[in-house]
Amino acid sequence: MRKEHMIKAAAFVLIGLGLLFLAGPVMTPKNNDPAGGIHLQEARGILGEPENSIDVIFVGDSESYTSFCPKIAEKKYGFTSYVCGSAGQRLFESYELLQEALERQAPKAVVIETNCIFRTHGWIKDCQEIADHKLEQLFPAVDYHDRWKVLTASDFGAKPLYTWINDQKGYHKKKGTQTYVGDQYMKKSRGRKNIRPIQQFYLNKIVDFCQEKGIAVVFYSVPSPKNWNYEKHNSIESYAEAKGCIFWDLNLKTDKLKINWKKDSYDGGDHLNHTGAKKITSYMGKKLKKKFGL
Amino acid sequence: MAYHQTSYFLFFFPLAVLCYQLTPERHRWKTLLFFNYLFFFFISKKLLACLLVSSALTHYVGLWLGYVKARHREILAQTAREERRERKQSLKQKERRIFLFGLLVHLGLLLFFKYTGFLALNANFLLGGLGVSARFTIPAWAAPVGISFYTLQAVSYLADIYLGKMEEDTNLGRVALYMSFFPTIMEGPICRYTETARRLYSGAPVNWENLTRGSQRMIWGFFKKLVIADRLDILVKTVFNGYVQYDGAVVAAAALGYTLQLYAEFSGCMDIVIGSGEVFGIKLPENFRQPFFSRTASEFWTRWHITLGAWFRDYIFYPVSMSGFAKKLNRNGRKRLGPVYGGIPAAACALFAVWLCNGIWHGSGWHYIFFGLYYFVLILAGNILEPAVKEFSERRGIDRACAAYRMWQRIRTFLLVIFGELFFRAVSLRAGFVMAGKMFANFLPASFTNGTLLKLGLDGKDFTVAACALLLVFVVDYLHERGFHIRDKVAGWRLPLRWCVYYGAIALVIVFGAYGAGYAPVELIYAGF
Incomplete structure (x- = not known):
């Protein structure tokens, strides 16, 4: 190819990227309410909370938002919290949500539910997902392309203003009951479940990011026979120790917490229902209050 | 990874093009081959071994066939004219055995990866019907990506050498490129060796x-x-x-x-x-080639998935039509049914083979076989009815070339296609x-x-x-x-x-x-x- 052609190709790509970049503010949701079309809307309810009003922020996958109820914690222990959890949350999403949340909040602690640390679709797909995510971050017009359906004149020129407040503070109340019928799942072991390099990379970023801001990082594992085991416990324990973080594995405290697997799960030991969540909230609330003087 | 995903068109493809272009011309085929295998690995991981085995097998069976054919030509050249025909037939038998070996290994791999579950499921159903309590385990292994496509390419390569349409290629790299070109590996088109192999190897900038x-x-x-x-x-x-x-x-x-x-x-x-x-x-x-403008079901298949239709035409329809059985059926048919309908039984045999294979190729399920046989019935019915429709139209003065009639044919074909796709999906x-x-x-x-x-x-x-x-x-x-x-x-x-x-x-x-x-x-x- 001649030099002239290379310049032409580069110009075409650069102009295209420029146009795409300029379209970003138009396509970006202008509010975090349900009509606005923002992604991970319930987790992003935190963007509408008053500045510096949240004491503890939770992140993680569905285990996080079905196990801790901020309203109960506030009523019982007097501190405010928000669960920025989302279904199948990946660590790069946790990192992004935390970055957004910490722009206006200065919590004492960030609590990471550990199940998402082991979520992987294989390194190839993980890399693809991260690349797509980066692209969407860089070009919001791609991420929010589907907002053409709700686009109005006000989308041209208006700046985002997040006003929606999530009453449940990110918590998902699950009412049903399905008994877990398996054996004792936390069998003592010396083995470890490796944290994959990609997950480790984002976990380090989250921990470093929080610690740089003077925010304590707490890892906690929600009782879940379907997802948790001693090998995972060992890995997180070592990691938390190495990074100077706290780790509370509630899977080892099911007797103390009085978790009843006949009543406290809504899907046979995968997630907790509201009865189970109340027990976790009480335990975690008490521990957090004591530890951080909330 | 797939062609419509960002990982392909924003990362993999531009990187492949860039590396290809930056490689010196005589080594470009190696870069292309590397990206072919990388693409395959991203999707099928260790099943890449299957593609490597298939490529090597295709190449070496091709070489074997080529060597034997050359040797046979020499033998025939030294054979007396009156013995040549008999000798030729016996030598052809040997070539056929080599070709069948290559064919059966390829089809065996395809059968193993794609149809074992289907066969086990149906065998269990039969065993259940017979009151036998034993059951086959239904395997859950994944098939290598594009196995249905590259298998057909391998078979066409070997068949073309066997039929004397082309010479074997002595370059393993060229055969490997032909078998694995990453843009075609997932969904085709099913290429012929003479169409793509040399161009792939040439390393043109x-x-x-x-x-x-x-x-x-x-x-x-x-x-x-x-x-x-x-x-x-x-x-x-x-x-x-x-x-x-x-x-x-x-x-x-x-x-x-x-x-x-x-x-x-x-x-x-x-x-x-x-x-x-x-x-x-x-x-x-x-x-x-604009398939919904087709006026008949058979025309539809010359415009839809053209390379598959052409493959079945060349490697199933023609061989079956030219077989001794079909020729005999054709002769007997013409004697008993006359020149208009006499050729239909023989054509029906070849069509049946084509559409049965077409259905099976598409997937392991009875609905796919039904889909294939649906087109067999449509096309055969079209052939049988054509003389009667023609006569009827002439008698009633219907102009079959007029725009309205052609439109009716297109709408009818479109509706028949939709009905077939219902079963397909x-x-x-x-x-x-x-x-x-x-x-x-x-x-x-x-x-x-x-x-x-x-x-x-x-x-x-x-x-x-x-x-x-x-x-x-x-x-x-x-x-x-x-x-x-x-x-x-x-x-x-x-x-x-x-x-x-x-x-x-x-x-x-x-x-x-x-x-x-x-x-x-x-x-x-x-x-x-």
Whole structure:
């Protein structure tokens, strides 16, 4: 190819990227309410909370938002919290949500539910997902392309203003009951479940990011026979120790917490229902209050 | 990774093109081969070994065949004329055995990976019927990506050497490239050795014209795949997976939706594939030629998945038609049924073989076999009825060449295609019959007007986008049918206008594509076959 052609190709790509970049503010949701079309809307309810009003922020996958109820914690222990959890949350999403949340909040602690640390679709797909995510971050017009359906004149020129407040503070109340019928799942072991390099990379970023801001990082594992085991416990324990973080594995405290697997799960030991969540909230609330003087 | 994903068109493909271009010309084929295997590895991981085995097998059986054929030519040249015919037949037997060895190993691999589960399931059903308690375990292994496609390419390579249509290639690298070219590995087109191998190996540089024309074609493919096919998939999946709760009108809408989805998906993917090849300067064979303008079912298959139809024609229809059995049947048929209908029994045998194989090739399920045999019946019925229809038309003074009659033929063929696709997409043969039954016994036209269609995952705006996009595809197809090629026209425009068109097309894909949050990823349909 001649030099002239290379310049032409580069110009075409650069102009295209420029146009795409300029379209970003138009396509970006202008509010975090349900009509606005923002992604991970319930987790992003935190963007509408008053500045510096949240004491503890939770992140993680569905285990996080079905196990801790901020309203109960506030009523019982007097501190405010928000669960920025989302279904199948990946660590790069946790990192992004935390970055957004910490722009206006200065919590004492960030609590990471550990199940998402082991979520992987294989390194190839993980890399693809991260690349797509980066692209969407860089070009919001791609991420929010589907907002053409709700686009109005006000989308041209208006700046985002997040006003929606999530009453449940990110918590998902699950009412049903399905008994877990398996054996004792936390069998003592010396083995470890490796944290994959990609997950480790984002976990380090989250921990470093929080610690740089003077925010304590707490890892906690929600009782879940379907997802948790001693090998995972060992890995997180070592990691938390190495990074100077706290780790509370509630899977080892099911007797103390009085978790009843006949009543406290809504899907046979995968997630907790509201009865189970109340027990976790009480335990975690008490521990957090004591530890951080909330 | 798949052709419509960002990992392909933003990372893998540009990187492959860049590395290819930066490699010295005589080593470019190695770079291409590396990216072929890398692409395969990304999708099928260690099953890459299957492709390597198939490529090596194809190459060495080809060499063996070539060597034996050359040796036989020498022997025949030294054989006395009167003994030559007999000798030739015995030598041909040996060549046939070598060819059959290569064929059976390839088909064995295909059978093992693709059909073991289906065979075990049916064997268990039979055993159950016979009251035997023993059962086969249903395997759950994955098949290497594109095994159905590269197997056919391997067989065509060996068959062409066996039939003396071409010489064997002594270069393993060239055979490996032919078997694994990454743009074609997932969905074809099914290439012939003489069409692509030498060009792939030549290491011709990427030039400006190829780059721009290939990219244009890829954008058009993304438009069809992401704006139409992936949007319609939402409706199609909802109805076909939950068919029990819908009436015949909704089923008919879903069958139409699936037919259009499949066309947009497969032809869109072919645009991406052929465009990718074009960037490397490889002219891949076309797989679609405005199929919905077909006037008969047999014409449809010369316009839809053209390379598969051509493969079955060359390697199944012709060999069966030319077999001793078919020739005898033809002779007897002509004697007993006369010159008009006498050839039909022999043709029916060849057609049956073609359509049975076509059905089986598409997948391991009885609905696929039914789909193949559906076209066998349609085409055979067309052949049988043709003389009678012709006579009737002449007697009634119907002009079969007039526009109205041609339009009627196209609509009829389109409806028959939709009906066939209903079975093709159905989750099982039984489901296909239930759905077809609903279309005739429980057709509620009110479903089109009372908002039922808007409860299937697509809202009014989605339908509007899909309809406009389909209209655009129809217009482009119509212009192609009339011999007018828009790409050539656009390429002649001045740069600012041309770039505006390209940016506009890219913007349409980005904004109206059914991808990202809120949409389930849609795998390439034919990559599963």
